[in-house]
Amino acid sequence: MSILVVFWNRMKKNCTSASSAGLSRIAFLIQNSILDTLLPLVEALELTNFKLKISNAQRGYNKITNHINPMQNIVVLTGAGISAESGINTFRDANGLWEGHDVMEVASPQGWRNNPELVLDFYNKRRSQLHTVTPNKAHLDLVALEDKFNVSIITQNVDDLHERAGSNNVIHLHGELLKVRSQFDEQLVLDWKHDLILGDHCEHNSQLRPHIVWFGEAVPMMDLAIEITEQADILMIIGTSMQVYPAAGLLQYARHQTPVYFIDPNPAISPTEHLSILSEKATTGVAKVVEELLG
Numbered sequence: 292m293s294i295l296v297v298f299w300n301r302m303k304k305n306c307t308s309a310s311s312a313g314l315s316r317i318a319f320l321i322q323n324s325i326l327d328t329l330l331p332l333v334e335a336l337e338l339t340n341f342k343l344k345i346s347n348a349q350r351g352y353n354k355i356t357n358h359i360n361p362m363q364n365i366v367v368l369t370g371a372g373i374s375a376e377s378g379i380n381t382f383r384d385a386n387g388l389w390e391g392h393d394v395m396e397v398a399s400p401q402g403w404r405n406n407p408e409l410v411l412d413f414y415n416k417r418r419s420q421l422h423t424v425t426p427n428k429a430h431l432d433l434v435a436l437e438d439k440f441n442v443s444i445i446t447q448n449v450d451d452l453h454e455r456a457g458s459n460n461v462i463h464l465h466g467e468l469l470k471v472r473s474q475f476d477e478q479l480v481l482d483w484k485h486d487l488i489l490g491d492h493c494e495h496n497s498q499l500r501p502h503i504v505w506f507g508e509a510v511p512m513m514d515l516a517i518e519i520t521e522q523a524d525i526l527m528i529i530g531t532s533m534q535v536y537p538a539a540g541l542l543q544y545a546r547h548q549t550p551v552y553f554i555d556p557n558p559a560i561s562p563t564e565h566l567s568i569l570s571e572k573a574t575t576g577v578a579k580v581v582e583e584l585l586g
């Protein structure tokens with residue numbers, strides 16, 4: 292398993308918007324499968340401070356947090372798997388969300404330029420499905436941790452199930468289905484509960500687009516996610532295939548001895564001394580870890 296983290300302190304050129312936004316690092320959404328093509332590109336572009344980290348480990352679930360102090364920082368990274376038992380398809384399982392669609396067709400700036408109606412229809416369906424699902428026990432159990440811990444949830448999911456469950460600190464790395472933004476001003480973000488269609492404009496008369504981070508786009512919340520992960524006393528990773536970067540690289544920012552719980556019926560990584568795997572569904576796996584942590 293290779294874990295790649297792509298960013299650099301400052302892009303060499305054409306970076307006025309990023310630097311004026313105060314960003315010291317920029318990360319872009321990529322799939323694991325494009326690493327082979329990406330590496331020569333990094334070399335060719337002479338990107339600075341490029342990082343590549345490899346993680347190797349073995350399997351098995353051990354209780355790894357014998358001495359838990361109250362109000363420690365628990366950081367939870369979630370992926371599509373935590374919402375699977377609420378009825379939302381994951382991306383890469385057999386009947387996944389992308390079925391019938393090339394991922395670049397519906398989740399890339401090129402796809403948006405080529406066929407905006409298809410992209411809008413795709414996200415309209417996802418948004419409308421949200422109104423038919425509810426948080427499951429895994430979402431709810433994470434809320435219970437807030438009684439004793441500072442809990443930060445970093446989710447790759449664009450649904451609002453963590454918020455509806457009652458979690459107070461949720462960061463959406465890949466955007467939110469219930470928001471849209473202006474094409475003219477990406478800081479202009481609006482709440483949006485119904486269908487978005489061509490002709491829905493912002494106050495600058497520019498087309499609104501889904502507030503989703505598409506492949507190839509910057510991940511603006513990544514800096515914050517890294518800072519939070521660096522402060523983690525305990526890290527939980529739930530229901531993610533660890534195929535999409537930079538999110539999958541967050542694990543590398545946990546301090547060396549931070550206990551990590553990885554909950555997924557098909558875990559993409561292996562255990563180490565401080566990383567424990569629960570090869571099961573989120574509803575049962577999260578319950579076990581929460582019970583252990585709450586004592």
Ligand code: APR
Pocket residue numbers: 369370371372373375376381382383384387447448465529530531532533534535554555556557558559571572573574
């Ligand atoms: N409980 C926990 N995990 C589950 C469950 C379940 N009930 N069912 C499936 N899973 C696991 C799968 O084993 C898989 O490892 O959820 C994971 C889902 O993986 P993906 O579909 O790849 O979803 P995710 O890792 O969240 O994808 C990351 O990729 O397409 C982009 O931006 C999109 O945020 C998404 C990102």
